[in-house]
Amino acid sequence: MSECLPTYEPATGALIAELPIGNADREVAAARAAWAGWATTPLAGRIDMLRRFAEVVRDRAEAFADLIARETGKPLWEAKTEVDTVIAKVAISITAQAERAGERFTDQPGGGRMALRHRPHGVLAVLGPYNFPAHLPNGHIVPALLAGNAVVFKPSEKTPATGAFLVECYHAAGVPQGVVRLLVGGPDQGRALAGHDEIDGLLFTGSARTGLALNRQFAERPEKILALEMGGNNPIVVWDDPDLDAAAALIVQSAYTTAGQRCTAGRRLIVEDRLFDPLMAALTRLTDRLIVGAPHDAPAPFMGPVIDNAAADHLLKAVGDLGAKVIRPLERVTPGLPLLTPAILDVSSVADRPDDELFGPVLQVSRAHDFADAIGQANATRYGLSASLISPSRDRYEQFWTGIRAGIVNWNRPTNGAASSAPFGGIGWSGNHRPSAYYAADYCAYPVASAETEQAAATIPIGLRR
Numbered sequence: 459m460s461e462c463l464p465t466y467e468p469a470t471g472a473l474i475a476e477l478p479i480g481n482a483d484r485e486v487a488a489a490r491a492a493w494a495g496w497a498t499t500p501l502a503g504r505i506d507m508l509r510r511f512a513e514v515v516r517d518r519a520e521a522f523a524d525l526i527a528r529e530t531g532k533p534l535w536e537a538k539t540e541v542d543t544v545i546a547k548v549a550i551s552i553t554a555q556a557e558r559a560g561e562r563f564t565d566q567p568g569g570g571r572m573a574l575r576h577r578p579h580g581v582l583a584v585l586g587p588y589n590f591p592a593h594l595p596n597g598h599i600v601p602a603l604l605a606g607n608a609v610v611f612k613p614s615e616k617t618p619a620t621g622a623f624l625v626e627c628y629h630a631a632g633v634p635q636g637v638v639r640l641l642v643g644g645p646d647q648g649r650a651l652a653g654h655d656e657i658d659g660l661l662f663t664g665s666a667r668t669g670l671a672l673n674r675q676f677a678e679r680p681e682k683i684l685a686l687e688m689g690g691n692n693p694i695v696v697w698d699d700p701d702l703d704a705a706a707a708l709i710v711q712s713a714y715t716t717a718g719q720r721c722t723a724g725r726r727l728i729v730e731d732r733l734f735d736p737l738m739a740a741l742t743r744l745t746d747r748l749i750v751g752a753p754h755d756a757p758a759p760f761m762g763p764v765i766d767n768a769a770a771d772h773l774l775k776a777v778g779d780l781g782a783k784v785i786r787p788l789e790r791v792t793p794g795l796p797l798l799t800p801a802i803l804d805v806s807s808v809a810d811r812p813d814d815e816l817f818g819p820v821l822q823v824s825r826a827h828d829f830a831d832a833i834g835q836a837n838a839t840r841y842g843l844s845a846s847l848i849s850p851s852r853d854r855y856e857q858f859w860t861g862i863r864a865g866i867v868n869w870n871r872p873t874n875g876a877a878s879s880a881p882f883g884g885i886g887w888s889g890n891h892r893p894s895a896y897y898a899a900d901y902c903a904y905p906v907a908s909a910e911t912e913q914a915a916a917t918i919p920i921g922l923r924r
Contacts, residue, residue: 463642465619468531468763468796469752475619477642482610482650485639489581489608490656492636497578497606504604505552511631512548515541522623526592527753529617531762531796532716534753543593543878544624550878550896551600558899559605570911576903578606579683580658583651587663588765589719591617592624597878597894598661598685598902599628599638605903607658612641612651614664616765659683661901663721663894666815666841666887673890685892685901687721687883689815690843692873693836694724695858696737697829697849700870705848706740709821710760712846712872714748714800717761718819721888722844722866722874725816727823728832734825738802742786745800750791763796764818770796773818777801780822781808788820813839829854833861843884844873865893 462476496504515522519541527537562574582602586595595611602609613621625640641647652660652672659682662672669688676684694712696705712724729737751759764770770790777788780803788801800819805811811822826832836845844866847858855869865884866876876882876895883893892901 463615463618463644465529465617466766467528468765469528471795474525474529477618477622479643480641480647482641482647482654485610485641486581486583486651486654486656488636489610489639492634493578493581493608496603496608496634496637497580499606501555501604501606504606507632508548508552508600508603511628511633512545514627514631515545518623518627519545522592522627525623526620527762529620530588530591531753531765533751533759533762535758536716537753540590540593544596546878547593547596547600551604551899554896554899555601555604558897559903559905566909569915570909573908573910575906575908576605577906578602578903580607581656582607582609582683582902583654583657583660584609584611585648585652585660585662585664586611586613586617586621588614588616589716589721591620594663594687595621596624597882597898598663599624601898601902602661603628603633603637605899607902608637608639610639610641610651610657612643612648615644618642657682659685659901661685661898663687665689665817669890670887683901683904684890685894685898686890687892687894688843688888689721689817689841690723690873690884690888691725691813691815691839691841692722692844692846692864693726693728693839693862694846694848694873695728695826695832695836696733697730697832697847697854698851699733700848700850702733702737702740703744705737706744708846708848708870708872709741710744710748710800712874713821714745714761714819715872715874717764717798718800718821719764719817720874721815722876723817724844724846724873725820725822726836726839727821728826728835729823730832731825731827734823738785738823741802745786745802748800750797750799752797761800761819764798765796767794767796769818770798773798773816773820776812776814776816777803777820780805780812782822783807785823788818811838813841815841829857833858837861837863840887841884842886843888844868844876846871846873846875865889 882895
């Protein structure tokens, strides 16, 4: 009997399923064998199958959302939005494929033409995270399949059931079994897949620590594409005189949606000194009303648990080590479960603030004396994913946009307000300049430029002996 990987409900501790642990060699070999047939399938045929995939997900949306909610702990309403994004990804990716990786032909002076076409890499490995276990890997898989690649997908060991459900939807839509393969397992299976000689690239979403290790591993393999989508220590700056209740709502959306388990979550709030006390009053009023609970609770919770008790323990220790003034504490709601209260910590007097991505409902707040100080604090990070300014001043936003280091820069919107119709990625420890979402088409295929003419015609007019 094969070894199995169990998966549990964070909100209750109940067992969801036990899935057989896979073998990287077997899954890569199956994908390699199927790749050529998929790559030679006309683009129109691949598009048709992916449109059918979207319809399969739509038909199974209720069960899919229920599984995501139970396996991640996120509220059911949020799990339903994740399923919606899985469906929407197909149409967006078809448009992006045509725009960024389509064919172009240009007539050349003297006859002939210049052609630009794109070719798939071959077999791509996809490593998925647990916070959006369907949406984020799907954001790699759909453009990879459109480009003609085969895929071996390893979901997070914390959300394997959602990964298995996603792959089953592809197969139910008619995508050949060998073209999308599922590899269930833990770190050992992930390392085996990432280091496999027969993959042509790796598309990764996860922590900076793992992304840095992958970057080092691939440094001597320039023939393989590596796309890294990592974390963020994202700042929100509040300046001038915004509506403080609206500002508080934007901050809560940024910091606590998905229990703070988003790479774009607002983790550092930097406030104009004179606004600090009134903003904290508005923010704590709203935060104190947030419902923390299980996915299917009624009334519906705003946020559920973090992914497991190990994550909760790590967050509680990290917060205790900060030495911050506690405005609202990080506490367990229920002993033995990873349900945590939303924390607000004043780090204004903390001299050496750690530049860590605390992946949970933890907001660190600090005062700024002037806007240059605010920009300096916002940029005091190795990450560079997302940043947001809350201010009524367009001039201030232009100053912020020019000065901030991030791949997503928002104005009077949450830090996690990113559109699938735009590129998604950052700089520094947030990625390796391979933005995903709309720009995923860029790294799922490589461009081939061709000078073409129907008849060979050439002379050498100079440099020949008589």
